Amino acid sequence: MKLKILTASALGAALSLCTLAGQAAAVPDNAELWKIIQQQAQEIEALKRQQQHTDQKAVAADEKAEAAVTAVEETGSTGGNWADRTRVGGYAEVHYNNLDGSGGASDQKEVDLHRFVLFLGHEFTDDIRFYSELEVEHGIASHEDEDPGEVEVEQAYLEFDLNDRHMARAGVVLLPVGILNETHEPTTFYGVERNPVEHDIIPATWWAGGAGLSGQVAPGWSYDVLLHEGLMTSAADGYLPREGRQKTGEAAADDLAATARLRWTGMPGTEIAGTIQYQSDITQGMDPNAGNAILYEAHAQIERGPFGLRALYARWDLDGSGPAAMGADEQAGFYIEPSWKPVSNIGVFARYNQWDNAAGDNTGSENTQWDFGVNYWPHEDVVIKADYQMQDNDNGEEQDGFNLGVGLQF
Amino acid sequence: MTRLCILLVLLSSAGPLPADDAYQSPEDFLNEVFNGKVPDARVLWLNDSIRETSSAIMGHPYPGLRIRYRVDGERSAWILEETGKEKPITVGLAINSQGIEHIRVLAFRESRGWEVRYPFFTDQFHGARLHGDYSLDRDIDGISGATLSVRALKKLARLALYLHSVVMAEHDTPAQK
Numbered sequence: 001m002k003l004k005i006l007t008a009s010a011l012g013a014a015l016s017l018c019t020l021a022g023q024a025a026a027v028p029d030n031a032e033l034w035k036i037i038q039q040q041a042q043e044i045e046a047l048k049r050q051q052q053h054t055d056q057k058a059v060a061a062d063e064k065a066e067a068a069v070t071a072v073e074e075t076g077s078t079g080g081n082w083a084d085r086t087r088v089g090g091y092a093e094v095h096y097n098n099l100d101g102s103g104g105a106s107d108q109k110e111v112d113l114h115r116f117v118l119f120l121g122h123e124f125t126d127d128i129r130f131y132s133e134l135e136v137e138h139g140i141a142s143h144e145d146e147d148p149g150e151v152e153v154e155q156a157y158l159e160f161d162l163n164d165r166h167m168a169r170a171g172v173v174l175l176p177v178g179i180l181n182e183t184h185e186p187t188t189f190y191g192v193e194r195n196p197v198e199h200d201i202i203p204a205t206w207w208a209g210g211a212g213l214s215g216q217v218a219p220g221w222s223y224d225v226l227l228h229e230g231l232m233t234s235a236a237d238g239y240l241p242r243e244g245r246q247k248t249g250e251a252a253a254d255d256l257a258a259t260a261r262l263r264w265t266g267m268p269g270t271e272i273a274g275t276i277q278y279q280s281d282i283t284q285g286m287d288p289n290a291g292n293a294i295l296y297e298a299h300a301q302i303e304r305g306p307f308g309l310r311a312l313y314a315r316w317d318l319d320g321s322g323p324a325a326m327g328a329d330e331q332a333g334f335y336i337e338p339s340w341k342p343v344s345n346i347g348v349f350a351r352y353n354q355w356d357n358a359a360g361d362n363t364g365s366e367n368t369q370w371d372f373g374v375n376y377w378p379h380e381d382v383v384i385k386a387d388y389q390m391q392d393n394d395n396g397e398e399q400d401g402f403n404l405g406v407g408l409q410f
Numbered sequence: 411m412t413r414l415c416i417l418l419v420l421l422s423s424a425g426p427l428p429a430d431d432a433y434q435s436p437e438d439f440l441n442e443v444f445n446g447k448v449p450d451a452r453v454l455w456l457n458d459s460i461r462e463t464s465s466a467i468m469g470h471p472y473p474g475l476r477i478r479y480r481v482d483g484e485r486s487a488w489i490l491e492e493t494g495k496e497k498p499i500t501v502g503l504a505i506n507s508q509g510i511e512h513i514r515v516l517a518f519r520e521s522r523g524w525e526v527r528y529p530f531f532t533d534q535f536h537g538a539r540l541h542g543d544y545s546l547d548r549d550i551d552g553i554s555g556a557t558l559s560v561r562a563l564k565k566l567a568r569l570a571l572y573l574h575s576v577v578m579a580e581h582d583t584p585a586q587k
Contacts, residue, residue, distance in 0.1 A: 167521065179554075219528045220525065220528065266528075268531050270551075
């Protein structure tokens with residue numbers, strides 16, 4: 001039994017020795033190890049190169065993507081091509097008047113595309129630009145006498161930036177006077193029709209061919225000076241300024257007019273401005289009994305939260321015996337218009353207007369008008385309006401009733 | 411006419427603007443906002459959600475595919491553009507947890523409405539925040555005759571406040587990074 005055990009142990013030991021001998025034969029020598037290390041180093045180097053290449057491709061892909069995004073963004077941004085430098089806009093207003101006439105005044109019950117206006121502007125360089133406004137009034141204009149409308153170029157001027165604060169203009173421009181003459185898109189004022197003081201005294205919309213300067217003299221302070229075609233009124237028209245607008249259509253330029261405005265907007269929601277205009281002969285030399293004319297105008301606009309207030313006074317002094325004989329040597333008017341917005345897109349207003357185009361004598365020629373109404377803006381560039389007007393005129397001719405309107409700008 | 415020409419020449423040669431009247435460069439604006447330590451620019455891609463909300467605020471899609479901004483903690487700074495009547499107005503806005511911290515018109519190219527560049531107007535925005543419907547939490551009194559310029563600044567103020575909220579939400583939600 002012992003012999004069997006010893007024999008088995010000897011066999012086990014012999015097998016173990018054989019196994020160890022086999023393992024000792026598989027261990028590489030230094031040369032083989034060096035070879036293995038070199039191979040591995042080459043593989044690592046190859047992997048590095050591959051990684052580097054992948055990184056370079058990724059960077060290149062990023063750069064391409066960046067370039068593509070930039071190109072797309074630049075395509076959609078303001079650039080230097082013709083289309084980017086050209087702007088189109090406009091506004092329109094349609095009115096329904098339901099007014100009852102009395103004292104000799106006629107009824108006015110009509111629907112009217114009162115104004116349809118297209119703006120077109122182009123920027124030649126960063127400092128030179130063109131701006132124009134083409135208007136069709138009352139829907140249709142033709143050679144037929146019964147067609148009530150007009151086609152008018154109310155603005156067509158070049159503007160040159162002289163520096164950051166001053167610019168020069170030349171061409172057909174809106175005169176810097178009153179509240180509505182320069183800013184009269186329907187969404188910007190209360191009432192279906194524009195107020196009568198800025199219609200009959202100022203007279204808006206009032207444009208003229210000329211040249212002048214505008215600019216800022218201090219934070220909140222700005223000025224405009226303009227030399228331009230003057231009015232050309234006549235005794236037959238009662239020396240009314242509105243009838244004297246020449247609209248830059250072969251306008252007589254024997255007596256030019258000069259207009260200057262100083263404006264303060266140094267507090268949010270507040271504007272106070274004054275304009276003076278002088279013309280040496282308001283009939284362009286056609287009436288020996290007429291002479292020079294001076295217009296004085298001052299206004300204030302205040303907005304405080306939901307409350308607003310507009311007030312304006314304008315007065316003409318006309319020289320000469322002709323205007324004096326008709327009482328037209330003094331023509332003046334004013335209005336005051338408080339307003340309130342109970343919510344941001346609905347506003348209500350009241351306006352008292354008083355004006356007289358023959359205030360220079362003692363005959364009764366004064367007109368007064370009350371307006372009450374509401375504006376509703378379903379969109380910031382769209383307005384729906386309704387108002388009621390009541391007139392009380394010295395001559396007894398009055399129109400009372402309501403007006404409805406829709407307006408837009410774009 | 412001669413006097414007019416003389417006046418024109420005098421005005422065209424008028425000296426530089428007073429310091430408080432000059433436009434600030436975007437770099438100077440950022441330096442002012444971050445006290446000279448301007449963080450690197452980051453990019454906010456205008457995904458569908460952001461594009462939809464920004465369109466609702468602006469009334470049109472904001473141009474481009476992304477907006478660059480700077481952020482440092484709770485403060486972010488944005489340089490944005492919106493057209494007034496005809497030309498783009500460039501505005502720098504800095505927002506922090508208290509609302510609008512800085513707003514500065516960096517470039518104004520319109521003929522009218524330049525009053526919006528002055529502190530007497532922009533100061534109204536300081537501290538303004540957004541309501542849930544992305545409207546400002548206060549009335550901003552306008553400038554007579556500058557309706558469109560005022561409207562542009564109000565829109566940009568709302569947009570910057572909204573974008574700030576998006577960026578802060580992303581920072582607070584790592585999984586969305």
